[in-house]
Amino acid sequence: MIKDLLIKYYDIVEQYSKLEQLNCDFSTLEFNEDKYCISLSGGVDSMVLMDILYKRGKEIIAIHINYNNRDESKMEEDFLREYCESKNITFLCHSFNFKRGSIKRSEYESLTKQIKFKLYKSILLEYNLNYILLAHHKDDIIENIFTNFCRGENFLNLSVIKYSNIIMDVNIVRPLIDYYKNDIYDYAHFYEVPYFLDTTPDWSVRGKFRRAILPKLCDTFSGPTRLKNNLLSIAKESDEWGTLIQTRFINKYLQLIKYNETTAEMPIVTDNEDYSEFPMCFWNIVIGKVFHKFGKCAPSRKSLDIFITALKNKKNQNDFQILLKHRTKLIIQKNIISININQLR
Numbered sequence: 001m002i003k004d005l006l007i008k009y010y011d012i013v014e015q016y017s018k019l020e021q022l023n024c025d026f027s028t029l030e031f032n033e034d035k036y037c038i039s040l041s042g043g044v045d046s047m048v049l050m051d052i053l054y055k056r057g058k059e060i061i062a063i064h065i066n067y068n069n070r071d072e073s074k075m076e077e078d079f080l081r082e083y084c085e086s087k088n089i090t091f092l093c094h095s096f097n098f099k100r101g102s103i104k105r106s107e108y109e110s111l112t113k114q115i116k117f118k119l120y121k122s123i124l125l126e127y128n129l130n131y132i133l134l135a136h137h138k139d140d141i142i143e144n145i146f147t148n149f150c151r152g153e154n155f156l157n158l159s160v161i162k163y164s165n166i167i168m169d170v171n172i173v174r175p176l177i178d179y180y181k182n183d184i185y186d187y188a189h190f191y192e193v194p195y196f197l198d199t200t201p202d203w204s205v206r207g208k209f210r211r212a213i214l215p216k217l218c219d220t221f222s223g224p225t226r227l228k229n230n231l232l233s234i235a236k237e238s239d240e241w242g243t244l245i246q247t248r249f250i251n252k253y254l255q256l257i258k259y260n261e262t263t264a265e266m267p268i269v270t271d272n273e274d275y276s277e278f279p280m281c282f283w284n285i286v287i288g289k290v291f292h293k294f295g296k297c298a299p300s301r302k303s304l305d306i307f308i309t310a311l312k313n314k315k316n317q318n319d320f321q322i323l324l325k326h327r328t329k330l331i332i333q334k335n336i337i338s339i340n341i342n343q344l345r
């Protein structure tokens with residue numbers, strides 16, 4: 001009986017110390033300011049992040065994106081508005097007037113992302129802020145590593161999520177990135193922070209990973225701690241290699257690209273390098289960055305395969321052209337690769 005009470009006591013002390021550490025970390029934030037803008041979904045992650053800022057006496061602007069994909073979306077919006085008003089938190093909301101099933105999934109994701117980041121950018125300008133806070137955590141990184149590996153994404157950036165980065169000209173900071181989801185749940189329950197339950201459907205990739213795949217993997221590979229640490233270690237090495245290659249090769253080439261409003265021109269051969277000999281992974285990153293600079297999605301892997309084949313056979317061919325989605329053109333002509341987005345809608 002006494003032993004059980006002591007174990008319970010030490011569990012509570014350990015939990016409380018983690019929560020205090022989570023609170024204290026904000027006092028030493030690299031991006032420590034008096035006013036913050038947070039992307040507020042109403043899930044446990046963003047609600048806890050907002051509560052930490054509120055307890056520290058920070059001025060908060062909460063931006064809620066209502067995708068209107070579920071029957072309860074409007075009720076969630078109304079609750080968040082009332083909750084923020086009760087704490088004197090500025091609440092902003094943007095509602096989409098089209099639903100997920102009304103257009104192709106890829107177009108939906110691309111369009112909503114563009115609108116969302118344009119909204120972020122306008123809020124930063126209006127409120128004279130430097131960045132948007134997102135509530136991603138370690139378990140989000142682990143999900144990304146798994147899904148990106150399975151989808152054959154860029155091996156040099158498996159985690160994608162970083163403590164801070166720039167997306168579509170918007171500075172993003174993720175203060176909870178060093179904490180696991182359980183730490184965030186512990187905080188919410190200890191301090192009685194309300195939150196909406198996870199509505200990720202079981203049939204989705206993330207739903208299957210969280211509720212079916214991850215538990216099996218943990219059971220197979222000596223428990224969640226060891227498995228998660230291994231995946232995070234892989235992601236760290238991936239990031240380190242990515243940084244090295246970005247610095248030594250990618251950035252060097254990106255400086256050679258000439259842009260105007262509708263096109264980008266990239267050299268194939270320079271005085272020091274024949275880039276036609278570079279592998280698929282190089283061009284995948286470079287062309288992706290060019291498209292993202294124009295605020296567009298990168299071409300498919302199939303299109304890039306065709307492009308690489310044409311590039312390597314350029315000496316034996318005339319000018320080559322690929323017509324991509326929305327009539328975007330990728331042209332190989334003499335010693336220049338041109339991306340023409342003139343007619344992109």
